[in-house]
Amino acid sequence: MLKNQEERLEYLIDELCLESSACKHLEEMRSEPEKLLRSLMNIRTSKPISEKFLKIQDRYLKCAAEEKGIVTLSEIPTIQEFYNSNIEFADRISLWKGDITRLHVDAIVNAANSQMLGCFIPCHKCIDNAIHSAAGIQLRDACHQYMTEKRKEDPTYEEPTGSAVITEGFNLPSKYVIHTVGPIVSWHLTEDLKQDLMHCYESCLKVALENNIKSIAFCCISTGEFHFPSDEAAIIAIKSVQSFLEKDPDKIERIIFNVFKDQDLEIYKGLLCK
Structure with missing residues (x-):
């Protein structure tokens, strides 16, 4: 499992970009990765995804909630x-x-x-x-x-x-x-x-x-x-x-x-x- 929030964020963005052709329209957000991740989550329709993704996402969001x-x-x-x-x-x-x-x-x-x-x-x-x-x-x-x-x-x-x-x-x-x-x-x-x-x-x-x-x-x-x-x-x-x-x-x-x-x-x- 990825050890820190930066690694988790990068992984989540990469995975969502792989499944979304709309990612190229959000490239200007690369300098704001938190905003990019949220955008990719917002545009994503309901579909299957790996257990690994869910575990890393859950860890990322729970840590983010604690930081907030x-x-x-x-x-x-x-x-x-x-x-x-x-x-x-x-x-x-x-x-x-x-x-x-x-x-x-x-x-x-x-x-x-x-x-x-x-x-x-x-x-x-x-x-x-x-x-x-x-x-x-x-x-x-x-x-x-x-x-x-x-x-x-x-x-x-x-x-x-x-x-x-x-x-x-x-x-x-x-x-x-x-x-x-x-x-x-x-x-x-x-x-x-x-x-x-x-x-x-x-x-x-x-x-x-x-x-x-x-x-x-x-x-x-x-x-x-x-x-x-x-x-x-x-x-x-x-x-x-x-x-x-x-x-x-x-x-x-x-x-x-x-x-x-x-x-x-x-x-x-x-x-x-x-």
Whole structure:
């Protein structure tokens, strides 16, 4: 087995280039090998690969996760502890700003698209791309297997908006990934779109219950590429979580609202820290 990250990175790039004719279009990234590897993983469709590759990839990604810094649940205070919030269930809810792929929780939520295969655009900044890149190529394989089963009955099947599907987390610190398809706001926000987003949160929490998940981190579903207004999305997210906790107060021990932008942090703070 290769001994260091540099050797592993070189091996993984070489192997993926051998199986991909698209590699020649990414040659300008040779001076940025980490970016090149991620790009090659992003464009790769689900197909067989050697056990050796998977072992080296897994070792590389786990070391990369450790270098990036894994954040445990004990390092994330509740809003009651950190913000002295007195809203209902403040002892169960956390607000954390950062990279969701660093979180060592039972499950993180991925804002997926209806194809359910991850983002194929090299190094795209969407959370779908980030999660698949950190998890490894097995995550796309798992999603492909799920979609293949669905398309046996309906070859045109696309995952419905508001649904949720669980997979392993593979090389992520989190044990599971819960994929949900959020609503797309094309023109203006409607009540139907608000209901669709609420269903995303409800579906994810239902899947969490069914899989005995005790801690779950939500990204800001639909607020990126799908253009859902951040302030409205936060209101829906918080209401959905509080409504769930009213019905099942003891089933999930911690629910984390994970934000990446300062703007979203301020929105959630304004709503949660009263």
